Amino acid sequence: MAENKSLGKEFSKGIIxxxxxxxxxxxxxxxxxxxxxxxxxxxxxxxxTLVLVCSNVVIxxxxxxxxxxxxxxxxxxxxxxxxxIVQMLVKAFVPALNDALxxxxxxxxxxxxxxxxxxxxxxxxxxxxxxxxxxxxGIGFTFALIVMATIREIIGAGTFLEGIxxxxxxxxxxxxxxxxxxxxxxxxxxMAPGGFLVFGLVMAAANKLAERSGKPKAELGGCSACPxxxxxxxxxxxESCEAPAEKAQESKEGSAV
Amino acid sequence: xxxxxxxxxxxxxxxxxxxTRGIMLDVIIALVPALIASGVIFGLRALVIxxxxxxxxxxxxxxxxxxxxxxxxxxxxxxxxxxxxxxxxNLPSGIPxxxxxxxDLFAIVVVKQLFGGIGQNFVNPAIGGRxxxxxxxxxxxxxxxxxxxxxMNLAGADxxxxxxxxxxxDILPSVGDMFMGIRGGCLGETCIFALIIGxxxxxxxxxxxxxxxxxxxxxVAAVMGIYTAVKGEGAEFVIYQLLSGGLFLxxxxxxTDYSTSPISTKGKIIFGIGCGLITCVIRLFGSLPEGVSYxxxxxxxxxxxxxxxxxxxxxxxxKKEKKAKExxx
Numbered sequence: 001m002a003e004n005k006s007l008g009k010e011f012s013k014g015i016i017x018x019x020x021x022x023x024x025x026x027x028x029x030x031x032x033x034x035x036x037x038x039x040x041x042x043x044x045x046x047x048x049t050l051v052l053v054c055s056n057v058v059i060x061x062x063x064x065x066x067x068x069x070x071x072x073x074x075x076x077x078x079x080x081x082x083x084x085i086v087q088m089l090v091k092a093f094v095p096a097l098n099d100a101l102x103x104x105x106x107x108x109x110x111x112x113x114x115x116x117x118x119x120x121x122x123x124x125x126x127x128x129x130x131x132x133x134x135x136x137x138g139i140g141f142t143f144a145l146i147v148m149a150t151i152r153e154i155i156g157a158g159t160f161l162e163g164i165x166x167x168x169x170x171x172x173x174x175x176x177x178x179x180x181x182x183x184x185x186x187x188x189x190x191m192a193p194g195g196f197l198v199f200g201l202v203m204a205a206a207n208k209l210a211e212r213s214g215k216p217k218a219e220l221g222g223c224s225a226c227p228x229x230x231x232x233x234x235x236x237x238x239e240s241c242e243a244p245a246e247k248a249q250e251s252k253e254g255s256a257v
Numbered sequence: 258x259x260x261x262x263x264x265x266x267x268x269x270x271x272x273x274x275x276x277t278r279g280i281m282l283d284v285i286i287a288l289v290p291a292l293i294a295s296g297v298i299f300g301l302r303a304l305v306i307x308x309x310x311x312x313x314x315x316x317x318x319x320x321x322x323x324x325x326x327x328x329x330x331x332x333x334x335x336x337x338x339x340x341x342x343x344x345x346x347n348l349p350s351g352i353p354x355x356x357x358x359x360x361d362l363f364a365i366v367v368v369k370q371l372f373g374g375i376g377q378n379f380v381n382p383a384i385g386g387r388x389x390x391x392x393x394x395x396x397x398x399x400x401x402x403x404x405x406x407x408x409m410n411l412a413g414a415d416x417x418x419x420x421x422x423x424x425x426x427d428i429l430p431s432v433g434d435m436f437m438g439i440r441g442g443c444l445g446e447t448c449i450f451a452l453i454i455g456x457x458x459x460x461x462x463x464x465x466x467x468x469x470x471x472x473x474x475x476x477v478a479a480v481m482g483i484y485t486a487v488k489g490e491g492a493e494f495v496i497y498q499l500l501s502g503g504l505f506l507x508x509x510x511x512x513t514d515y516s517t518s519p520i521s522t523k524g525k526i527i528f529g530i531g532c533g534l535i536t537c538v539i540r541l542f543g544s545l546p547e548g549v550s551y552x553x554x555x556x557x558x559x560x561x562x563x564x565x566x567x568x569x570x571x572x573x574x575x576k577k578e579k580k581a582k583e584x585x586x
Binding site for chain 1 (some may be wrong): 397
């Protein structure tokens with residue numbers, strides 16, 4: 001197995017096949033909350049990707065030092081440090097984005113995608129692989145956010161890229177503040193029920209795409225149907241998900257006898 | 258013996274002549290008086306909106322099942338026609354045509370077909386469509402057209418708009434006008450007389466049972482009566498509360514939808530009382546002027562739970578106390 005090829009796979013899997021939002025169904029809360037506007041989604045995606053890449057690299061580097069019993073608190077400390085750094089940067093350079101994202105920026109600490117990748121990937125793999133995994137997953141998250149936000153903003157608010165100048169200002173471009181598309185938008189899409197609706201439809205489309213490329217559906221179908229099956233520790237040991245619990249029961253019964 | 262025709266087959270051995278299509282046709286017939294009334298009251302535009310809504314619903318049902326779901330064609334059961342009529346009845350007559358199309362798309366594709374089509378929808382498609390439109394186009398959905406602004410007024414834009422009696426209490430129409438539907442409001446909800454005729458037809462044809470409409474309307478009357486007694490307002494208040502808004506349309510035609518209301522009579526009464534209570538709470542204490550559609554959609558969602566507590570006991574099985582005693586012994 002060529003090393004380069006598998007590294008490339010670690011990067012590309014996060015974009016569609018194992019897209020964290022649409023296929024693994026992680027990080028739903030920030031997705032629904034932030035995907036009202038494309039600008040906010042780009043900002044949120046970049047912030048989360050930064051945290052994800054940095055925390056993946058650090059956790060991967062420390063994976064032999066962190067005792068497995070307290071690994072979750074250790075991961076959270078690493079993630080929280082990077083979130084604090086990112087939050088300070090956003091506050092300093094893009095205050096408008098900080099206001100728009102509100103509580104969801106500090107909440108990146110408990111974003112399931114980041115903790116999930118730390119637990120499922122970075123804690124077991126080398127630094128380069130973890131770096132690429134984090135980058136791919138971050139881009140996948142950003143991509144899903146932008147797809148949902150494009151639908152919700154254009155149809156729900158009638159605008160596209162509204163307020164983008166708060167981001168482009170960083171690169172010295174000002175004056176462009178987005179398109180105005182619909183005069184009479186379908187306001188429900190910007191509300192919470194509309195968010196769930198668009199989420200469901202985009203997820204269906206992603207399932208269709210992944211199905212076409214030969215991956216099983218993300219449905220309730222046991223371990224083999226899970227998109228994370230390849231990296232799942234339990235499956236790789238040759239046991240099904242239910243097995244450990246059954247085994248524990250058996251051993252208890254055995255001791256009773 | 259061998260030559261005699263003795264068929265052995267699985268149950269059911271007796272079949273009812275009722276078909277989905279026949280039942281739906283009865284509902285359509287029952288809606289005709291209200292449709293005529295809306296044409297008389299709000300003019301030709303009301304009929305155009307209803308026709309457009311029906312065509313769109315049927316088209317979306319046919320095309321979505323054919324091209325996207327690739328499943329059997331269910332247009333023939335006429336349920337999409339009813340969704341189209343009921344959704345149109347829930348709209349003000351001045352609504353832009355394209356909004357009607359979007360509402361139909363939501364009702365048929367999202368509420369009905371994505372959940373599995375007829376019999377699988379989790380809420381009434383017409384009410385789902387109405388609430389979607391109410392949340393999305395709140396301005397256009399709450400500017401009521403005054404009755405008799407000209408029969409040929411197809412543009413709808415120049416029509417005078419007035420408040421429904423639920424919103425403004427300054428210019429109340431007489432009780433007789435309220436009963437006959439000479440007031441501002443949604444297309445099909447205003448003429449109580451026509452709705453009652455349709456309801457009686459459905460009762461006579463045994464398409465609906467009286468449990469839901471009666472318990473719904475009686476609950477609203479009772480709660481409004483108590484409210485009047487406590488507040489010391491005139492008895493007229495109760496009558497206006499009953500005759501205004503979409504109470505009769507909702508109680509007779511929308512709360513009685515088969516797939517989203519309980520099966521047993523006990524369950525139906527609980528369903529109706531729940532609808533009535535929620536309607537009153539929204540009308541009296543909520544910030545919205547009308548609560549019938551929200552009350553029905555909420556009770557639609559509660560229907561599986563109502564079914565669970567009202568499941569009848571199979572004949573011959575012991576009572577619960579007995580079982581408990583046996584278990585003790």
